[in-house]
Amino acid sequence: MPLALQLADVSRSFGRVHAVSSVSLAIEPGSATALMGPNGAGKTTLLKLCATLLTPSAGKIEVDGIDAARDGGAVRARIAVLGHDSSLYGDLTATENLTFTTRLHGIDGSADRVRGALDRVGLRTVGRRPVRTFSRGMQQRCAIARVLLQQPRLLLLDEPATGLDLAARGMLHELIAELRQKGTTILLTTHDIDESLAICDSAVLMARGRIRWQGSIRTEMRSDLEARLRAIAEEIR
Amino acid sequence: MLAILWKDLLVELRTKETLASLFLLGTLLLLVLSFAFDPSHPLHEASAPGVLWVAIIFSGTIGINRTLLRERENDCFAGLLLAPIDRGTLFLAKAAVNFILLTVSEMFLVPLFIFFFNLPFLATIARLILIVPLTTLGFAAIATLFSAVSLQTRAREIMLPLLMLPLATPLFLAAVQTTTALLSATPLDQVSHWFKLTVTFDVLFLVVGWLTFEYAVAE
Numbered sequence: 001m002p003l004a005l006q007l008a009d010v011s012r013s014f015g016r017v018h019a020v021s022s023v024s025l026a027i028e029p030g031s032a033t034a035l036m037g038p039n040g041a042g043k044t045t046l047l048k049l050c051a052t053l054l055t056p057s058a059g060k061i062e063v064d065g066i067d068a069a070r071d072g073g074a075v076r077a078r079i080a081v082l083g084h085d086s087s088l089y090g091d092l093t094a095t096e097n098l099t100f101t102t103r104l105h106g107i108d109g110s111a112d113r114v115r116g117a118l119d120r121v122g123l124r125t126v127g128r129r130p131v132r133t134f135s136r137g138m139q140q141r142c143a144i145a146r147v148l149l150q151q152p153r154l155l156l157l158d159e160p161a162t163g164l165d166l167a168a169r170g171m172l173h174e175l176i177a178e179l180r181q182k183g184t185t186i187l188l189t190t191h192d193i194d195e196s197l198a199i200c201d202s203a204v205l206m207a208r209g210r211i212r213w214q215g216s217i218r219t220e221m222r223s224d225l226e227a228r229l230r231a232i233a234e235e236i237r
Numbered sequence: 238m239l240a241i242l243w244k245d246l247l248v249e250l251r252t253k254e255t256l257a258s259l260f261l262l263g264t265l266l267l268l269v270l271s272f273a274f275d276p277s278h279p280l281h282e283a284s285a286p287g288v289l290w291v292a293i294i295f296s297g298t299i300g301i302n303r304t305l306l307r308e309r310e311n312d313c314f315a316g317l318l319l320a321p322i323d324r325g326t327l328f329l330a331k332a333a334v335n336f337i338l339l340t341v342s343e344m345f346l347v348p349l350f351i352f353f354f355n356l357p358f359l360a361t362i363a364r365l366i367l368i369v370p371l372t373t374l375g376f377a378a379i380a381t382l383f384s385a386v387s388l389q390t391r392a393r394e395i396m397l398p399l400l401m402l403p404l405a406t407p408l409f410l411a412a413v414q415t416t417t418a419l420l421s422a423t424p425l426d427q428v429s430h431w432f433k434l435t436v437t438f439d440v441l442f443l444v445v446g447w448l449t450f451e452y453a454v455a456e
Contacts, residue, residue: 053318055455077321087316091248103240104320139311 002065004029004154004185005050010059011209012045019045021209022059029153032176032186034196034217036225037206038233043189046206047156050187051081063154077105080152084162086143090132094123094142097131101146109149117145121171137168144175155179157188161195173198193225207232241317241330242337245304249338254307255300259342263296264349271353285354286416290409292346293339293369294376294402300342301335301380302397305388314388318454328381328450332443336377343369356420364419371435372412378442379405385453408438 005027012020020042027033035043048054049061052072061068063075081087088097095114102109118124121141131139140160147155155176161169176186176199190196196203197219205213205228212232217225249255270288274281308314317327347369351361379401387396411431418428425432446453 051319053315073321073323076319079319081315081319083312083315085312085315087313087319088311089244089248089313090310091251092244096244096247100240100244101316103243104317104322106321 006062008060010056013057018209030183032200034200034203035189041206042209047158078153080147080150081156082160083158086139088131093128095127117148121145154185207236238330245334255303259296259300263292263346266292286413289350298398305384324451325447328446332377332381339373368415375408375439382446411435
């Protein structure tokens, strides 16, 4: 069985700035990995590279054994991205936004399925309201419904809980657990140690575009993880 | 591709932002420029093709800029780029949307142009029925490509005209020359080289846009 995500010596530069330098990573199918590190560590750039939103300056990225440089479309058919921006159209209703996603991705977008996804995130009664009128938490829930419809093989999460209240955060964690049960692989960037421990079974710590540490994580390792992150922050100060 | 057409036209139907700017700016330009020349002066008639295309080009540039800038809200453009389709298809969809919006605005602007310049209505429509859509197709293609490029820049509002207009000059020259000839009832074979230039430009920028959109949208 191919790895869910494999990065081989991946680098990405913006002019003279090396955002990601020689990163190699192998993520098993069905696992959940937290990508952590201080601001500017290269976490979001790495996530964008995995999502084919950026092309690497060097190295190779494979999703489910498919080379992202050769067949970006096939890779994008297997992934979904949930970031702090919802990527929803404010002038469309929640239902229209979800219907657009299903049409764009060529997946089943029957009215029942869209209603079901909205129901799952508690937005069924406001499905006909323009997304512009939604609060930040409601918009993120709508984005979560979109991920549910996509049922991706690999879910890339870029600090998705930023600005969410406890209820919305809980719903997000439930969604991730639900998708994991269905075999979805998770790659999550976060600054929140508790969140990474609650969701993930392994962590990758980055600084200045490079991986500084990677390994399994468990709840009892909280202080160890915190110490490692603190040491990295001290080192790059 | 149809999904993007459906979404963009639905958003436009709801907001009417692009069509309103295309129509209002186009009308304003037609009005001001048609009043710039004394109607009894021979220059008034001679300036007509230039006035029509200046109105279409400048209102169109601003309108087309809006259709891609709208994708920046909530980082919707990233959502589009994550679609499991070839980026060239994304270009064709966006160019098709821009072509439709420009054509709708021209359906208002051309009759106004005929009115301001006191031209025979049906005869003028019949003469312009080919050259206006042909030029609009090339305009939509090059403007879509360069609006994607300008989307990545800081001064994105002014980058589209700066990048596009110099390259689109042959298309607009051909449009003005062909329109001048058609309005003065010059035989078509005498302007066939301008027609050929317009068609070549259309094909060239549709193919270039389709092939290079992936790089145009790259950060």
